[in-house]
Amino acid sequence: MPRFNHAPIERSAFLLFLLTFIVISIGGLVEIVPLFKIESTVTPVKGVRPYTPLEQLGRNIYTREGCYVCHSQMVRPFRDEVDRYGHYSIAAESMYDHPFLWGSKRTGPDLARVGGKYSNAWHVAHLEDPRSVVPVSIMPSYAFLMDKDLVTEDIRDHLQALRGVGVPYTDEMIRNAAADIEAQATGESTDALLARYPKAKIGDFDGQPNRLTEMDALIAYLQVLGTMVDFTDIRLETPGK
Amino acid sequence: MASPERDPVTGYKTTGHEWDGIKELTTPIPHWWVSVFLATVGIAIVYLYLMPSFAGVKGFLPGALEWSSSKQLAEDQAVAAAAQAGWRKRILETPLAEIEADPDLRRFAVTGGRALFNENCAPCHGVGAGGQQGQFPALIDDDWLWGGKIEDIHQTISHGIRNEDDDSRQSTMPSFADILAPEQIDQVADYVRALSDPSQEATRTAMPGAKVFTDNCASCHGDHGQGGREFGAPTLNDAIWLYGGSKQAIISQVTHPRMGVMPTFAARLDEATIRMLATYVHTLGGGER
Structure with a gap:
């Protein structure tokens, strides 16, 4: 058997470039081409909707404050996690997350299904002084959110930008964004809001009825986490077959 | 080269x-x-x-x-479910009030209930169910807002209080800021404080707040402040105060009532799990027969 000789390749710049290009192209194609069909791997489920404007602003605060550094949003399909947190997270639940906030480390508990687990009053008490309700907590206090008025002027731009990356916000949703924030935080004239965003949690979230603060938005976001999917409806068989 | x-x-x-x-x-x-x-x-x-x-x-x-990891999970869950199947079946089939009478069943329910309580209930009610002053009620005493029989506890855990669940316990304390004059509120606060003070037992009926209380508060909280569980109206003639027992705290509650909200757990936990939790809470000390 003749020995393979790499000397000619190494001695010709053109041949070296050409063969390197071919090898990298194969690797690239194997990694990239399947991504064109990535949509086909997401099991469609009923109930997942875009975030309401108030929830989206709360999500921005969650991102700004770096909550994802200590809290994951990803219940993995292990028995201990499912026993503790509920049904494991499915891809469709974060299809409108840009960027997703799955996180990679749990200093605090997972929050993928925290919505509806605690009352609004608990969230306020906990965010103001975590150790007042969980004595062993090492979470910092976020009491200042109670005192910061929520900036809502740019909400249309936020929704517009999210539409640009594929979240199906309609013109109507974007036009009424400010009104929807008002309706969700006050509980008044919520019919249009609920028609656009079914099952949205309504009410004064931070216990200060006369003010719309960042605490309102953050709790509105926390209370919707993991509550959109109707798990009695979904079928999670392997979609490959 | x-x-x-x-x-x-x-x-x-x-x-x-x-x-x-x-x-x-x-x-x-x-x-x-x-x-x-x-x-x-x-x-x-x-x-x-x-x-x-x-x-x-x-x-x-x-x-x-x-x-697939979901199939793997289903297998793991099936193994665990099989291991507990006999117990859970007995818990589901035994009437709530009789679970504690069976020593083995009681041990299973209380042990499992403690772990479930720490995950689901302790963030509000505290590890050991001591409650949080000014926020969330203690569950280890016999001062129940909505009833201390195991069936009552089971109902409260299943559907919660003042939430979006149609079966949740509902009631609203009105604000008396516009109904009563400031001096009446002041008087009734003094009277409410006197209700739990044994040294004022003879004199309290003559207090000016007594009539205000009878006209405005007694329909829910009872003639003697003994509370009304059908409305979740707290007992006022004991010295247990959820939102504080100072005169200022009582005036604040009369004018701007705070009302506790508890989430519904029927969608989050299965029936056997809720029954274990109810048994655990019922055995903490204040459970009623």
């Missing part, structure tokens, strides 16, 4: 490169290394064939073994 020459020590040829008198050899990669490298390529191909891998045209390619 110097022409390749053979290295006298190793017997391999040099590349012909030379820096400062140091020459580079063309030593081939060891056979064992090449073999391991080719083996990993082979393993990767076998793995791709057996396990779920790429996105396909319709869904992802499931692999020949059709393994």
Whole structure:
């Protein structure tokens, strides 16, 4: 058997470039081409909707404050996690997350299904002084959110930008964004809001009825986490077959 | 470039490169290394064939073994469910009030209930159910807002209080800021404080707040402040105060009532789990028969 000789390749710049290009192209194609069909791997489920404007602003605060550094949003399909947190997270639940906030480390508990687990009053008490309700907590206090008025002027731009990356916000949703924030935080004239965003949690979230603060938005976001999917409806068989 | 020459020590040829008198050899990669490298390529191909891998045209390619983490989970859950099946079946079939009468069943329910309580209830009610002053009621005493029988506790855990669940316990304390004059509120606060003070037992009926209380508060909180569980109206003639027992705290509650909200757990936990929790809470000390 003749020995393979790499000397000619190494001695010709053109041949070296050409063969390197071919090898990298194969690797690239194997990694990239399947991504064109990535949509086909997401099991469609009923109930997942875009975030309401108030929830989206709360999500921005969650991102700004770096909550994802200590809290994951990803219940993995292990028995201990499912026993503790509920049904494991499915891809469709974060299809409108840009960027997703799955996180990679749990200093605090997972929050993928925290919505509806605690009352609004608990969230306020906990965010103001975590150790007042969980004595062993090492979470910092976020009491200042109670005192910061929520900036809502740019909400249309936020929704517009999210539409640009594929979240199906309609013109109507974007036009009424400010009104929807008002309706969700006050509980008044919520019919249009609920028609656009079914099952949205309504009410004064931070216990200060006369003010719309960042605490309102953050709790509105926390209370919707993991509550959109109707798990009695979904079928999670392997979609490959 | 110097022409390749053979290295006298190793017997391999040099590349012909030379820096400062140091020459580079063309030593081939060891056979064992090449073999391991080719083996990993082979393993990767076998793995791709057996396990779920790429996105396909319709869904992802499931692999020949059709393994998935959700199937693995289902198997693990089935094993655990089988191990507890007998107990859970008995818990579901035994009437709530009789679970505690069976020592073995009681032990299973209370032990499991404690773990469930720490995950689901302790954030508000505290580890050990001591409650949080000014926020969330203690569950270890016999001062119940909505009833302390095990059936009442079961109902409260299942559907919660003042939430969006249609079966949740509902009631609203009105604000009396516009109904009563400030001096009346002041008087009734004094009277409410006197209700739990034994030294004022003889004199309190003559207090000016007594009539205000009878006209405005007694319909829910009872003639003697003994509370009204059908409305979740707290007992006012004991010295247990959820939102504080100072006069200022009582005036604040009369003018701007705070009302506790508890989430519904029927959607989050299954029936056997809720029954274990109810049994645990009922055995904490204040459970009523």
